[in-house]
Amino acid sequence: MSIKVERPGLLTSLQDLGRYGFQKYGVIVSGAMDAVSLRIANLLVGNQEGEAALEITLVGPSLTVKEDLFIAITGGDLSPQIDGEPVPLWRPVYVRKGSILSFGACRTGSRAYVAVSGGFAVEEVMNSKSTYLRGGIGGFKGRALKAGDIIQCNKMPKKSEDLFIKLKNKGGFHPFAAADWYVNPASVVNIKNKTEIRVIRGGEFDHFTPASQKQFFEQEFKITPNSDRMGYRIEGRALKAEESFELISEAVSHGTIQVPKDGNPIILLADRQTTGGYPKIAQVITADLPLIAQLKPGEKTRFKEITLEEAEQLYLEQEQKMQQLKMGLQLKKHKE
Amino acid sequence: MLQPISGGRAKSQMKPLGDSAILVQFGAEINEDVHLRVKAFTDYLETHPFAGFLDCIPAFTSVTVFYNPLVVRRQGDSGSFSGKERSPYKIVHSILEEMVTGLEETNTDKWRVVEIPVCYGGEFGPDLEAVARHNHLLPSEVITIHSEADYLVYMIGFAPGFPYLGGMSEKIATPRHTSPRLSIPAGSVGIACSQTGVYPISTPGGWQIIGRTPADLFLPDENPPSLLQSGDVIRFKPIPPEEYKIYKVRIYEHKS
Numbered sequence: 292m293s294i295k296v297e298r299p300g301l302l303t304s305l306q307d308l309g310r311y312g313f314q315k316y317g318v319i320v321s322g323a324m325d326a327v328s329l330r331i332a333n334l335l336v337g338n339q340e341g342e343a344a345l346e347i348t349l350v351g352p353s354l355t356v357k358e359d360l361f362i363a364i365t366g367g368d369l370s371p372q373i374d375g376e377p378v379p380l381w382r383p384v385y386v387r388k389g390s391i392l393s394f395g396a397c398r399t400g401s402r403a404y405v406a407v408s409g410g411f412a413v414e415e416v417m418n419s420k421s422t423y424l425r426g427g428i429g430g431f432k433g434r435a436l437k438a439g440d441i442i443q444c445n446k447m448p449k450k451s452e453d454l455f456i457k458l459k460n461k462g463g464f465h466p467f468a469a470a471d472w473y474v475n476p477a478s479v480v481n482i483k484n485k486t487e488i489r490v491i492r493g494g495e496f497d498h499f500t501p502a503s504q505k506q507f508f509e510q511e512f513k514i515t516p517n518s519d520r521m522g523y524r525i526e527g528r529a530l531k532a533e534e535s536f537e538l539i540s541e542a543v544s545h546g547t548i549q550v551p552k553d554g555n556p557i558i559l560l561a562d563r564q565t566t567g568g569y570p571k572i573a574q575v576i577t578a579d580l581p582l583i584a585q586l587k588p589g590e591k592t593r594f595k596e597i598t599l600e601e602a603e604q605l606y607l608e609q610e611q612k613m614q615q616l617k618m619g620l621q622l623k624k625h626k627e
Numbered sequence: 628m629l630q631p632i633s634g635g636r637a638k639s640q641m642k643p644l645g646d647s648a649i650l651v652q653f654g655a656e657i658n659e660d661v662h663l664r665v666k667a668f669t670d671y672l673e674t675h676p677f678a679g680f681l682d683c684i685p686a687f688t689s690v691t692v693f694y695n696p697l698v699v700r701r702q703g704d705s706g707s708f709s710g711k712e713r714s715p716y717k718i719v720h721s722i723l724e725e726m727v728t729g730l731e732e733t734n735t736d737k738w739r740v741v742e743i744p745v746c747y748g749g750e751f752g753p754d755l756e757a758v759a760r761h762n763h764l765l766p767s768e769v770i771t772i773h774s775e776a777d778y779l780v781y782m783i784g785f786a787p788g789f790p791y792l793g794g795m796s797e798k799i800a801t802p803r804h805t806s807p808r809l810s811i812p813a814g815s816v817g818i819a820c821s822q823t824g825v826y827p828i829s830t831p832g833g834w835q836i837i838g839r840t841p842a843d844l845f846l847p848d849e850n851p852p853s854l855l856q857s858g859d860v861i862r863f864k865p866i867p868p869e870e871y872k873i874y875k876v877r878i879y880e881h882k883s
Binding site for chain 1: 643645647648657685691847853856
């Protein structure tokens, strides 16, 4: 089974949940920007939730499906279509051999995920299939997809076969058939409040001027075009740390908001460096990282302060909902 | 140059880095004593990982420990940890505090010395002359000063395998270029103010490039994927351009 890339889109790469254990050698984590969408896509097609899937950015690719496939598309709505017909998100989809999966206008969010049942047949590098673009390793040949690439897929797991066959029969001569049920992402991620990202104070919060501390939570920030998988540069009224303050380089993480000398914050994301030397004003809570991943340049956001204990609670609740979702999907498979 | 850890340590401090990482601070300034504590703690943590431990990043004065809060919390619920603590951060905090306290007896009297061949000047080191001029030296003197020192690898960061080194002589310190070059080849050896370093992969950068090593610093197919590790001592060995292709990295253990 394989997929041929006709057009690669803006930035399409294979990502899983990231490459851990090698940060002390300067090897960045990488991985999906929106890990929740990736996990759900995998669960929908019967994969392990951390399997690698295609991460698609703003302008999607055009892909020819070489063999019958079982897929799920999640994340932002980039108007996916198969042979020109709109495909619904957040559900299992049978795709007929020879069909073309393409994307159109970016309706909501900015990143979509395409998981195939069985996963993509690429080697793990340092325990992960994530593409580390700058390091040139992992994923498909260590790079983003290009026109002409042919990516092999693994055989689908046994447990997915029943649903696949059911959908295939339903599809008949149609290019695809989607299940008539779906997963509501709002049950896992706080999508309603996507313009109010929750944060806890950063390690150097106290080293910002009182005016900047206040301003950080009061003003709106705009996502600038200078934003990518490494980080989002955001703009508002400039923030100031104390003149004399110097930070010795230390670790940063997914969601760290650091403020360089020009006063415009940077939210560090999946392809961040392992360490940084700018003062950290805040840290996006893990449960809201999927919301950040779906913001696009030009959009605005605010930050709301919560406590570490609240952030931990929200994380645990989100994981509980993922657990329920997983069990619910297993039951569905048995019923279908 | 390296001393074993001695008593009288300052108390370490911890603070959260978000809801799934914790930073353990071992001192307020960069020095070898703090570095040795960072290293001893990292070694201990990696050989005695707690349930939910994901990764760690040792830096100049701190070690940041990444964990999975869900796994930590489950362990807490199952009573594997003492007390009735519910907050994953607090559970990890108490585990790490115990580890730090237990570190007293750790003794580091062994380290690796890595000899890195460098072809100085010419096409490999386009800024060698500029560094010499800036410091009122001859290019050959810059090479001598740069290659006769021992450098301590304080940490790896910025790029895969990139060493933050301590120990460069102020006599060859030179500011960065005002505007960075778009691409510096992998292996380039550079100076930025009083720091020196080697670029493991090709990246844009503003460092003064004085030479290049044929050695690969980033080894994605090996474990560890980095030629250098925190705690190594490195020496630069000048080689002529003819030897660039037939170089050899030499690594040996040093025991005090």
